[in-house]
Amino acid sequence: MKPSRAKAPLSIVAVIVCAFAFAGVLYTEDVGLLRSATVFTLGACFKQDELSGEGGDGGVGGSRRIKFDPEKCNVMKGTWVYNASIKPTYTDETCPYVDLQVSCGKNGRPDSDYLNWEWQPDECDLPRFDPEAALEKLRGKRLMFVGDSLQRGQWQSFVCLVESYIPAEQKSMRRGRALSVFKAKEYNASIEFYWAPFLVQSNSDLHIIGDPNKRILRVDSILKHAKNWKGVDILVFNTYVWWMSGLRIKSLWGSFTNGEEGFEELDAPIAYRIGLKTWANWVDSTIDPNKTRVFFTTMSPTHMRSADWHNRKGIRCYNETIPVLEKGYWGSGSDLRIMKVVSSIVDRMKVPVTFINITQISEHRKDAHTSVYTEIQGKVLDDEQKLNPKKYADCIHWCLPGVPDTWNQLFYAYL
Numbered sequence: 001m002k003p004s005r006a007k008a009p010l011s012i013v014a015v016i017v018c019a020f021a022f023a024g025v026l027y028t029e030d031v032g033l034l035r036s037a038t039v040f041t042l043g044a045c046f047k048q049d050e051l052s053g054e055g056g057d058g059g060v061g062g063s064r065r066i067k068f069d070p071e072k073c074n075v076m077k078g079t080w081v082y083n084a085s086i087k088p089t090y091t092d093e094t095c096p097y098v099d100l101q102v103s104c105g106k107n108g109r110p111d112s113d114y115l116n117w118e119w120q121p122d123e124c125d126l127p128r129f130d131p132e133a134a135l136e137k138l139r140g141k142r143l144m145f146v147g148d149s150l151q152r153g154q155w156q157s158f159v160c161l162v163e164s165y166i167p168a169e170q171k172s173m174r175r176g177r178a179l180s181v182f183k184a185k186e187y188n189a190s191i192e193f194y195w196a197p198f199l200v201q202s203n204s205d206l207h208i209i210g211d212p213n214k215r216i217l218r219v220d221s222i223l224k225h226a227k228n229w230k231g232v233d234i235l236v237f238n239t240y241v242w243w244m245s246g247l248r249i250k251s252l253w254g255s256f257t258n259g260e261e262g263f264e265e266l267d268a269p270i271a272y273r274i275g276l277k278t279w280a281n282w283v284d285s286t287i288d289p290n291k292t293r294v295f296f297t298t299m300s301p302t303h304m305r306s307a308d309w310h311n312r313k314g315i316r317c318y319n320e321t322i323p324v325l326e327k328g329y330w331g332s333g334s335d336l337r338i339m340k341v342v343s344s345i346v347d348r349m350k351v352p353v354t355f356i357n358i359t360q361i362s363e364h365r366k367d368a369h370t371s372v373y374t375e376i377q378g379k380v381l382d383d384e385q386k387l388n389p390k391k392y393a394d395c396i397h398w399c400l401p402g403v404p405d406t407w408n409q410l411f412y413a414y415l
Contacts, residue, residue, distance in 0.1 A: 066124040070414055073124035076360040080117045080323045088115055088401040089131065095160035095400075097173060097182070100375045102153055104399035107380050109373040111321050114399065117368075119361050119406050129409045131162045137415050138189040138234075146229065147238035148197035150300045153397060154236070155180075155193040157404035158411075162191070177206055179228060192232075196225040197242040200275045212245035216263050219251045219274040226282050233292055236356070236411070237279070240299035240338060241396060243272045269337045276345050284350045295414070297356045297407065298342065302333035303366040303395045318371050318389035323364040333395075334359050354414055358407045368403045370394045 066072055092103035100107070119126065145155040159182045163171060170186045182191045196205065201218040205225075209215050229235060243249065249271035252263040266274070283294060306314030308331035309324045324331075339359070346353045372386040374394045385392045398404055 068124045068127055068413055070354075073121055075119075075121045075124075075126065075410060076357055077123070077328075078119055078121035078361065079327070080325070080361075080364055081120045082113070083116055083118050086116045086118065088405070089129070090160040090164060090401055092400055095156075095163060097156055097159050097163065098400045099152070099156065100378070100380065101149075102156070102370055102374070102397055102400045102402075104370055104373040104402070107370075107373040107375070108386075109371075109399065113321060114365075114368045115401060117323055117365075119409075126409060127413050129161055129405070129412045131165045134412055134415070135162055135165065135184060135187050135189065138184070138191070139187045140189065141233035142190045142192060142231070143234040143236070144192040144194055144229065144232045145236045145238075146194045146196055146199070146225075147297070148195075148240075148242055149397065150241060151236070151238040151297060152193050152195070153400060154238075154297060154404045154407050154411075155191065157400055158408050159191050160400065161405065161408060194225070194228055197239065198275060199225065199237065199239045199279045201225065213250075215245075216250045216252050217271065217275065218253070219271055220253050220278055222278050222282050226286070230286065234295070234415075235287075235292060236295040236297060238297040238300075239275075239279075241302070243268050243275075243338070244335060269335070269341060272338060273341045273345070276341060280345050280349050283353070287351050289351050294351055294353045295356055295411065296342070296346065296353050298359045299334055299338055300396075300398075301331060301359060301363045303331065303369060305332050306366075308332055309366055315389045316371075316393045317366050317369045317395035318393040320367045320369075320371075322367055324366055325364070328360075329363050330360075331363055334363060356407060356411050356414070358410065361406065362403055365398075365403050366395075368398055370397045370399055373399070 092098040092105050105112070143158075145151050145158070159173075162184070163182070166184050166186065170184065172183045172185070174181045174183075178195050180193045183189070184191070198205075198217055199222060201221045201224050202215055203209065204215040247268060248265045249268050250263045251266045251271050251274065287294060303309075303317040303320075306312065306316060306320075309326075309329070311320075314320070346355075371393045372381055372389055374381060374392075374397065376385075376392070381392055
């Protein structure tokens with residue numbers, strides 16, 4: 001569509017700026033750490049007819065905004081905006097599938113403002129999660145989240161976002177140690193979670209070893225887990241925080257049945273690279289991209305150092321009630337080396353992988369962790385434990401409802 005005559009053409013200055021920006025993309029090897037559908041775009045320079053300036057909300061300061069398009073919108077750049085009118089789709093009381101570990105409301109969290117923050121990208125409008133549309137997209141399909149407890153939180157969030165739209169007799173849940181399956185019978189769809197915290201095999205998969213120094217990974221072996229991923233229509237992987245529990249990773253080549261001797265201690269990023277290559281090789285050799293879509297949820301940041309956000313008297317994320325509002329904030333809970341490992345490996349894969357890039361947006365949300373409103377070994381922290389946040393505050397996991405719902409808003413947009 002040609003622009004109307006009433007509209008002024010791009011100014012010479014704007015054209016020059018865009019030209020330089022385009023040249024910068026051509027000659028810069030590292031435009032961003034993750035080459036996903038959500039990263040850098042020149043659409044604002046060359047696609048003026050697709051902007052929503054006329055009849056749209058105009059954005060902050062009257063800037064013209066793009067209707068969401070994963071090829072053009074950089075969702076990593078944006079702001080958390082407080083919206084008092086937001087009503088969560090579910091609560092940890094109404095959704096029966098939320099684990100006690102992340103049921104902050106049930107566990108006594110007194111504030112609720114953390115539920116009223118919306119992520120607003122600078123360049124576009126992120127579509128709201130539509131449960132009925134999401135279920136239609138899953139009709140006749142299997143969706144499986146694969147990874148650690150943070151990925152389990154994203155799975156529970158997704159299930160809770162859609163389950164209230166399904167009659168009781170048309171849904172079911174089967175929880176297992178490795179595989180849990182929620183079924184929406186009317187849609188002939190399943191939303192599943194498979195526990196594989198390292199993706200590759202380890203001696204701490206089902207029988208969890210609390211001491212990271214005693215964990216041993218078979219960094220070249222994935223088939224024991226991966227046989228459960230075959231035939232799935234949509235796979236969403238993650239693995240990060242378990243790799244960061246120690247500076248060195250005990251890595252083993254060969255079978256555990258031959259004993260656990262002969263392991264090699266590797267720096268965490270090196271072991272992570274080997275493990276992720278094993279995953280990538282399996283995806284490339286096994287997945288038919290015409291039948292299966294592959295997503296990768298990037299690392300979920302932790303908030304263990306209150307000095308990161310200039311609260312030197314704070315105790316981790318304890319008693320934090322508002323996000324970090326500093327633009328582009330990046331704390332010590334996200335490892336750039338790991339981001340680069342993921343980017344470099346996925347760049348070389350034959351099968352397309354779409355990033356659900358949650359890292360930057362979650363960096364700001366120091367207020368949304370479970371903190372002391374969680375459980376240990378199946379029991380909610382008692383009053384005495386809650387008064388000892390240095391020991392008990394969990395600044396890794398997220399309250400539900402909460403931030404993982406925004407992760408699924410991104411995921412839904414890509415679906």
